[in-house]
Amino acid sequence: MSAPARFDRGHTDDLMSFLAASPSPYHAVANTAERLEKAGFRQVAETDAWDGTHGGKYVLRGGAIVAWYVPEGAEAHTPFHIIGAHTDSPSLRVKPRPDSGAHGWRQVAVEIYGGPLLNSWLDRDLGLAGRLTLRDGSFVLVNVDRPLLRVPQLAIHLDRSVGSEGLKLDKQRHLQPVWGLGDQVRDGDLIAFLEQEAGLTAGSVTGWDLMTHPVEPPAYLGRDRELVAGPRMDNLLSVHAGAAALTAVAASGAPLTRIPVLAAFDHEENGSQSDTGADGPLLGSVLERSVLARGGTFEDRARAFAASVCLSSDTGHAVHPNYAERHDPTHHPRVNGGPILKVNVNNRYATDGSGRAVFAAACEKAGVPFQSFVSNNSMPCGTTIGPITAARHGIRTVDIGVAILSMHSVRELCGADDPFLLANALTAFLEG
Structure with missing residues (x-):
């Protein structure tokens, strides 16, 4: 067993910067691509012919990115070690x-995306970010990262039942943010404002994919700063750790018997069924084209996929001190206790016994402790891209992650050491 990994707050500092700079999936992908470029990876277009040269490559599609590193001497049937995230x-x-x-x-008229904790969006200073589509079909990222909008909560004096019956929010009526004053609604106002913010010509934007985000930056929390509070840890924490692991392996120069891959998908929070989601063709297409570019055949593809493994990395639930009865009584993952291995016998997670052995070996190699997570039998279990990846591609998949509190809140909470521990485990996994 290797020496235990030393806690490195530099990794967590970098994670906090990544979270703050990635208010939308499109920004997360752009920031990941920038890190890959600095590590020597190069972008390849899906519309171009691919070559079989060694080195780091990546493709972008909307809010998704797939990156891989082909080591020298890789054969057409060389299997893949994949980190999956969203x-x-x-x-x-x-x-x-x-x-x-x-x-x-x-x-501003908004629609609820995914399953947020709605109350956490109330009375927050919100910015606006995403992607603007121009008349020629090109895209421009925009990020108004200052207090622009707010969803004001009704005062308790106007709803005395809140104290006795709890807060009840109507998704259509109660979540529409305010962003100014005026008696007359002017169509095109918001987009005209964003055109100015992005330095674009008036009337040049014909489409948009925009979302609100809290402008309060991530921060260390606690007496000893052993916790981190911040937005979008589910699941940019895993995207960041996966990118760190992939670039570290590529830079190490160590001989590899597997092709390391990072696949970060969009639309996991609403079912993954899109061309950029885990249930779409993107990952399979990239992996197959990589095999064919190295002179492989369908037989080589089948051999490579059969020997490949994916770690589906997503956040999970740490035991909550105020609601411990909601957790399985014998499985209480703790923050800063190392990454978690997620298990569900009804295949809401893809982990089985052989998958556990794969992850245990990676953690042992990295000197990283890990914990097990299962849901309370009396409660429905969430799911991840893991079962989708396993079923769609026939690739052995293991569900893992980092234990957090306040999942799906506008501001989530994790241990300050766990992101570094996860990255070390992922690095060991990619090294094979």
Whole structure:
């Protein structure tokens, strides 16, 4: 067993910067690509012919990125070691006709994306970010990272039942943010404002994919700063750790018997069924084309896939001190206790006994402790891209992650050491 990994807050500092700079899946992908470029990876277009040269490569598609490193001497049937993650998080997303308002307030019409903890979006200073599509079909990223919008909560004096019956929010009526004053709704106002923010010509934007985000930056928390609070840890924490692991392996120069891959998908929070989701063709297409570019055949592809392994990395639930009864009584993952191995016998997670052995070996090699997670039998279990990846591609898949609190809140909470421990385990896995 290797010496235990030393805690490195530099990794967590970098994670916090990554979270702050990635308010949308499109920004997360762009920031990941920038890190890969600095590590010597080069972008390849899906519309171009691919070559079989060794080195680091990646493809971008919307809010998804797939990157891989072909070591020297890799054969056509060389298997893949894959880190799977997702770039999207629950949020409030702008509707096709965004300009709204009433009673002297100017508002932005939003739609609920995924399953956010709705109350956590109330009375927050929110920015606006995403992707603008121009008339020629090109895209421009925009990020208004300052207090711009707010979803104001109703005062308790106007709803005394909140104290006795709890907060009840209507998704259509109660989550529309305000962003100014005015008695007249003017169609095109929001997009015209964003064109100015992005330095674009008026009327040049014909499409948009926009979402709100909290502008409060990530921060260390606690007496000893042993915790981190911040947005979008589910699941940019795994995207960041996967990118760190992939670039570290590529830079090490160590001989590899597997082709390391990072696949970060969009749309996990609403089912993964899109061309950029885990249930789409992107990963399979990239892996197969990599085999064929190295002179492989269908037989080589089948051999490579049969020997490949994917670690589906996503956040999981740490035991909550105020709701311990909601957890399985014999499985209480703790923050800063190392990454978690997720198990569900009904295949909501893809882990089986052989998968556990793969992850245990990686953690042992890295000197990283790990914990096991299962859900309370009395409660429905969430799921990940893991079962989708296993079923769609026939690749052995293991579900892992980092234990957090406040999952799907606008601001989640993790241990300050766990991101570094996860990255070390992922690095050991990619090294084979």
